[in-house]
Structure formats: C-alpha cells, structure tokens
Amino acid sequence: MKKKRKYKDFRLLPASLISGALIGLAVIILSVTVHSIYFSPSSTSISKAEIIPQLLKPKPQKILTPTPKVSSSIYVPQTMGNQLKVPILMYHYISNNPNPEDRQRDSLATPPDKFEEQLQYLSQNGYVTITLDTLYAALKKQVTLPSKPIILTFDDGYIDFFINAYPILQKYHFQATVFIPTGLMDQGYYLHWDQIKQMQESGLIHFAAHSVHHYQLTALSRQEALYEMTESKKILQEKLGVPINFMAYPYGSVNQEVINLAGEAGYLGSAGTWRGNIQSEGIIYNMPRLRINGLIDMKTFTELL
Numbered sequence: 001m002k003k004k005r006k007y008k009d010f011r012l013l014p015a016s017l018i019s020g021a022l023i024g025l026a027v028i029i030l031s032v033t034v035h036s037i038y039f040s041p042s043s044t045s046i047s048k049a050e051i052i053p054q055l056l057k058p059k060p061q062k063i064l065t066p067t068p069k070v071s072s073s074i075y076v077p078q079t080m081g082n083q084l085k086v087p088i089l090m091y092h093y094i095s096n097n098p099n100p101e102d103r104q105r106d107s108l109a110t111p112p113d114k115f116e117e118q119l120q121y122l123s124q125n126g127y128v129t130i131t132l133d134t135l136y137a138a139l140k141k142q143v144t145l146p147s148k149p150i151i152l153t154f155d156d157g158y159i160d161f162f163i164n165a166y167p168i169l170q171k172y173h174f175q176a177t178v179f180i181p182t183g184l185m186d187q188g189y190y191l192h193w194d195q196i197k198q199m200q201e202s203g204l205i206h207f208a209a210h211s212v213h214h215y216q217l218t219a220l221s222r223q224e225a226l227y228e229m230t231e232s233k234k235i236l237q238e239k240l241g242v243p244i245n246f247m248a249y250p251y252g253s254v255n256q257e258v259i260n261l262a263g264e265a266g267y268l269g270s271a272g273t274w275r276g277n278i279q280s281e282g283i284i285y286n287m288p289r290l291r292i293n294g295l296i297d298m299k300t301f302t303e304l305l
C-alpha cells in the first residue's frame with residue numbers, strides 16, 4: 001500500500017526505475033552509514049600537498065552505488081509544461097581510480113583525462129555551458145538559450161574538483177555548478193571554504209545546496225528535512241553573498257513531501273538523479289540528470305547528450 005502511494009509521488013520517474021529504486025534503498029541505507037563513518041567530523045583537515053598522493057593511494061570503497069545502466073532508453077515526460085532539451089551532466093569524483101579492480105569506484109569517479117576528453121568534445125561540437133538559473137529563466141520563457149546548451153554539475157564538493165576539474169573547466173571556459181553539503185566542508189576529502197570562495201570569484205563556478213549533512217531527506221522528519229534544506233541555503237548565501245536558488249537531493253532521494261519542502265525552503269528548483277535530458281517546467285523540483293563516470297566511453301557519452 002505504501003509502495004503504491006510512493007509510486008504516485010514518484011510519478012515523474014520511469015516505471016523501469018522503480019524496481020531499481022527498491023534495490024537501491026538497501027544500498028542507500030548502507031551507504032549513509034558508511035558515508036557518515038568515513039566522513040565523520042573527527043577527520044582531520046588535509047592540505048593540498050597531502051591530497052595528491054592520497055588520490056593515488058588504494059583504499060576500500062566508501063560509498064556504495066549500484067553500477068548504472070548506460071544503454072537503456074531515456075524517459076521523456078509528457079504534458080509537463082514548457083520543455084527544453086538541456087542535458088545536465090552529473091559528476092562526482094574527478095580523479096583516477098586508485099584501485100582499477102574496484103568497479104564501484106568507477107561508477108562515481110571520472111578520471112581527469114577522460115573528463116578533459118569529454119569537455120574537448122563539448123567545446124568542439126558547439127555546446128555552451130549554462131547555469132541552473134538560466135535554465136529556469138528559459139523554462140519560464142524569460143530568456144532564449146543557445147542552440148546546444150548543457151549544464152555541468154558536480155555532487156558532494158569533493159576536493160578533487162578544485163585540484164583536477166577546476167583547471168580543466170578554466171581551460172575550456174566552461175561554467176559548472178557544484179552541489180555542496182555545507183556541514184561537511186573543510187574536512188576530510190571535501191573542499192575548503194576558501195577554495196569555494198576562490199572558485200566563485202572566477203565567475204565560472206557556481207554553487208548550490210546539497211543539504212547540510214548529506215542525509216537521505218525522505219528518511220527524515222518534516223522538520224529535520226526542512227532544516228537540512230533551509231540551513232544549507234542560508235550558510236551558502238552567507239558565505240558567498242549570492243542567492244542560492246537550487247539544490248540537489250542527496251542520493252536522489254525525493255518524494256512529494258520533500259519536493260513541497262524544497263519550495264517552502266525557498267528554492268526555485270532542485271536536481272534529481274533520474275535519467276533524462278529533457279527539462280520540464282513542471283518537473284523543476286526533480287530535474288533529470290545524466291550520470292557520468294569512469295565506465296562511460298566517448299561513444300556512449302555522445303549518445304547520452
């Protein structure tokens with residue numbers, strides 16, 4: 001009974017994802033636990049000099065994610081208001097896999113050389129990076145988009161974004177949006193606030209919220225979920241001095257109540273993790289994205305767009 005209601009709440013999702021979501025639930029519960037252990041606040045801050053060797057050091061898988069399918073068809077929702085084809089790419093780590101046998105790490109990490117190859121393709125093929133604010137304005141018919149718009153997003157605020165992704169984005173003059181779990185910065189493998197500020201000042205990198213603690217929002221009470229969304233928005237606005245209008249749901253975990261709370265918290269929209277490249281005015285609080293990782297070759301990458 002509960003499942004049925006949940007499906008209605010998830011009416012934006014393709015039916016084929018529902019069974020995957022059930023399997024994913026068990027994985028999410030495990031990964032929340034592992035995530036909170038590994039990225040506990042007791043982790044000491046590490047300098048840039050210490051980070052680079054650490055990227056090469058083999059370590060056990062910390063976040064468990066099902067290996068994504070890369071060839072299933074893309075779901076296009078019907079009758080959801082104004083619609084625009086705007087692929088939103090979803091990256092996590094931009095770093096080499098320290099252990100090539102660790103296939104699960106491949107599902108979250110894109111090696112820097114592969115990332116550069118992808119940006120080079122986008123650049124040579126006329127893609128223009130835009131922001132979530134611009135997408136929102138375009139869906140509201142306030143602005144016209146370039147002919148091949150694309151949005152690059154990076155979840156979780158890992159420090160390898162600053163070390164590896166940022167220089168490549170600068171090289172191609174590409175804009176990007178990083179979703180920040182505000183309570184996790186300045187520790188462990190996460191970005192430092194001074195790096196975030198430095199990148200924001202470049203005008204190329206934009207920041208959006210990803211809750212405070214990276215909890216699964218659907219598992220929290222109404223009050224707790226609202227806090228995660230309002231507090232992360234407030235902290236980012238205070239630190240960066242700009243309005244923060246967008247967020248992404250940790251683990252893509254969302255239902256109608258969480259969508260309502262995102263609106264209540266003052267967001268104009270939010271990114272989900274379900275697969276698609278058509279953005280709809282009526283699904284602005286659960287925008288589909290395309291997961292990019294080390295398992296995707298260039299042919300598959302270009303077919304996704």
Ligand SMILES: [Zn+2]
Binds near residue numbers: 155214
């Ligand atoms: Zn995340």
